[in-house]
Amino acid sequence: MGKKYTIEHEVMYSEGDLNGTITLENLISVAILASEKQTAEMDRGNPYLQKQGLGWIITQYDLKITALPKVGETVKITTEATSYNRFFCYRFFQIYDENGKEIVLIRSSFALLNYKTRRSARVTPEIVAPFDSENTNKLLRFPPIEHFKIEPAQGQPYRVRFFDIDSNQHVNNAKYLTWMTDPLGMDFLTAYFPHYVNIRFEKEIAYGHEIQSYFKENATADKETPVMTQHKITSLDQQEVFAEAQITWQKR
Amino acid sequence: MGKKYTIEHEVMYSEGDLNGTITLENLISVAILASEKQTAEMDRGNPYLQKQGLGWIITQYDLKITALPKVGETVKITTEATSYNRFFCYRFFQIYDENGKEIVLIRSSFALLNYKTRRSARVTPEIVAPFDSENTNKLLRFPPIEHFKIEPAQGQPYRVRFFDIDSNQHVNNAKYLTWMTDPLGMDFLTAYFPHYVNIRFEKEIAYGHEIQSYFKENATADKETPVMTQHKITSLDQQEVFAEAQITWQKR
Missing domain, CATH: 3.10.129.10 (Hotdog Thioesterase)
Known part of the structure; x- marks a missing residue:
């Protein structure tokens, strides 16, 4: 260590x-x-x-x-x-x-x-x-992030703003989590907190680009059980995937 | 004091x-x-x-x-x-x-x-x-913020996101300055820094609303002289004004 x-x-x-x-x-x-x-x-x-x-x-x-x-x-x-x-x-x-x-x-x-x-x-x-x-020769294996089929109509667009970028002219990685979770909305985000987050970055996003944030909420039997959401950030035409994530939420 | x-x-x-x-x-x-x-x-x-x-x-x-x-x-x-x-x-x-x-x-x-x-x-x-x-009975007089005529086509829209709001469910005031200056673009924002800022808040903006950010850049004789920009945040239909500002910029 x-x-x-x-x-x-x-x-x-x-x-x-x-x-x-x-x-x-x-x-x-x-x-x-x-x-x-x-x-x-x-x-x-x-x-x-x-x-x-x-x-x-x-x-x-x-x-x-x-x-x-x-x-x-x-x-x-x-x-x-x-x-x-x-x-x-x-x-x-x-x-x-x-x-x-x-x-x-x-x-x-x-x-x-x-x-x-x-x-x-x-x-x-x-x-x-x-x-x-x-x-070490070993790779640290993170749990897999399951793929999901996006519904094109449900994407929430975000334009990369000047203040989203860092000194390398790329989006600060932490920003992706804001784009991923914002579309969940106020009711969701005040009812639950993220208990487990797994995010993989695929490609860098540069200033001036526009991206889409997609999510899928996985139904649970009742409101007390943890909720799992899947997230994907793509280009506007959905051809490029910039990041994927999986989040397990618990009641606040 | x-x-x-x-x-x-x-x-x-x-x-x-x-x-x-x-x-x-x-x-x-x-x-x-x-x-x-x-x-x-x-x-x-x-x-x-x-x-x-x-x-x-x-x-x-x-x-x-x-x-x-x-x-x-x-x-x-x-x-x-x-x-x-x-x-x-x-x-x-x-x-x-x-x-x-x-x-x-x-x-x-x-x-x-x-x-x-x-x-x-x-x-x-x-x-x-x-x-x-x-x-004191005296009011502190801030320098006036001059009005300007907005060009409707030039507004940059911003949707109020969950993470833009504070514990009173309104937009954190500091955020307005990001919405006002982001449309100036990277070339401008890396060439100049704000030397004097005067901002007046007119109305609160709540979660889920969409606003427009307008600005007017006032021409100067040469690139070395300070540049003055005027800013206005309005509702999408321009009927409500949420904040106005005036910023003088200097070369970095």
Whole structure:
């Protein structure tokens, strides 16, 4: 296992939604903040990679959420780069509430992108050495994301805005979760919270593009049982898939 | 002048845009965070007001920006409730960079809303006493916002999303500035930064509504002179005006 690194964060009002808990988009942003601080301290941050024409891209997240951090709550976020193989690095994040109880576990997989060739690059020991990650041949297998048939008429369009993009001119990954869950609507989003999220990123989305967000709500026997929703972000013509996800929801 | 209150804030990656500086939306959210902490400490926060069926609404902001806080920078935000009259409370915010230099001055005016009648309520001494604000008959006059004729075809529509709304089920005021500036486009927003912003809020916008954002760019003699843009947020049919603003931009 890798070196652990911990930051504290007080959830701001602007990071929460109507429920008074942090949004999925901001939950992920806060987790990534912890990993950025760790990589910067070890001189393995973006400036180091950019010199080599490289950058990290996130390929998958898997979140187990017992409770969402509340607005005003100060949480601790611990991160570690657990292991790596030739093409992927795996990083875990644990979020602890004010009583020290683990409330969120995020597992993530990153790949290296060569900006010139736009192809994935080898993960070299120099890049990961400071993190004490385990070098392994094993791939971390995330649970599968089941495909579903989209109903073209039910897509909700979103235009990529200037403030959705990051310094690489692509959409910040955390944004996809907002596009995926917004179409569920207020009644749903105030009745349930995401208990398990599994999202896979397929392609980057650039400024000015328009995407469609599709979801399918899977019926349950009664309102008390967990609800599972499936999500897909596609191009307007549905020919390109940018991301897919599966979310299990529980009653708030 | 009122009691001063200061918080520190490290600008997160997710609060910045492509330029690596904080967005206007997040700049305002961080300022409001300081005032919320002060009012909570003095037991004059939202729970206190809600017991009386009241809530603050922001009517106008005026921002003088010398430099925008950068991602990774830790800034200090000082706030004070400077004065009040029967209908308005005025609050100033100063933001200081890491060298202690004042880089942003925000002046704001708040009114009290009675949630039952949806009308403005009197500002009573009990509500403002702990802040040592000056009781005055004077109204703080913000510079006027000039009207402009909108070109109906040029409106950019925005649908109010679940994550745009706050715990009062209305759009967070800071969001208006994102809707106003996004239509200026990437070339503009990477070439200029907002040096002076003057925004007046006319009406609240609720979840599910769709609005139009209009702007007018005022030509200047050459590219080096400051550029002034005018902004208006209206209902889809342009019959209702939700907010108007005027922004002076400088070369980055």
